[in-house]
Amino acid sequence: MNNIVTKVYKPEIEKCPICGSKLAYRYTVSNKIIQFSSGNKSRIKNLGYSCVNQDCPASDVIFTSQTASKFCIKGYTYSAKVIALITILKNEGYSREKICAELALLGVEISDRNIDNIYEREKALLSADYKKNIETEYEFMANHYGQIRLSIDSLTINGKRVVSIRESFHNHQIGLHLFDEEDTESVKKILHEYVDDKRITCITTVRKMTDFFKILDKVVNRDMEYHHFIKY
Numbered sequence: 001m002n003n004i005v006t007k008v009y010k011p012e013i014e015k016c017p018i019c020g021s022k023l024a025y026r027y028t029v030s031n032k033i034i035q036f037s038s039g040n041k042s043r044i045k046n047l048g049y050s051c052v053n054q055d056c057p058a059s060d061v062i063f064t065s066q067t068a069s070k071f072c073i074k075g076y077t078y079s080a081k082v083i084a085l086i087t088i089l090k091n092e093g094y095s096r097e098k099i100c101a102e103l104a105l106l107g108v109e110i111s112d113r114n115i116d117n118i119y120e121r122e123k124a125l126l127s128a129d130y131k132k133n134i135e136t137e138y139e140f141m142a143n144h145y146g147q148i149r150l151s152i153d154s155l156t157i158n159g160k161r162v163v164s165i166r167e168s169f170h171n172h173q174i175g176l177h178l179f180d181e182e183d184t185e186s187v188k189k190i191l192h193e194y195v196d197d198k199r200i201t202c203i204t205t206v207r208k209m210t211d212f213f214k215i216l217d218k219v220v221n222r223d224m225e226y227h228h229f230i231k232y
């Protein structure tokens, strides 16, 4: 048996983005074994921190690692890449038995039923009214915290690109989008809908060297506080 490695993640920020006070450990938000598309399994622990200043408007916020949050999708024990692959293969007409077989080749164990559940949830996220979510989530952040903080992830698999946008205070999914990998123009168009708002102060995203970061940074087109997902 392979030993399962435990990886512990803390928030990418050390100070409260609202008042600048220290963040202190509160509790472990998520602690579960995740299967990756490499066939590896890791236990991912996501530690929750909060602002020590009780008068801070964000004193109720539990800040977590955006890197770990992108691995530990609520209700799933599969990495975002495995989930994306299931969605893409299903869209291409693969039966769930065939998807099981494909995943088994990668070393990922999954049941037929799980494939259906994941696909239904992903389909709902992909067709969600993201414009409405942008409006609601941005209003909430601006009203409560005076700023908007986003987490934008991009991954490519099987000739497709999946872009996921979450807000960084409560980790709510705002949008999920699927593109042909080469279709950079469509990616830019969608990103504009998310990042043109001047109230956005911070984006946590993929590392600087990646093609996606170059696209994003060009679309953002102004000074922005960036944090990058920790390399896994």
Ligand SMILES: [Zn+2]
Residues within 6 Å of the ligand: 016, 017, 018, 019, 020, 021, 051, 052, 053, 056, 057, 058, 059
């Ligand atoms: Zn604070």
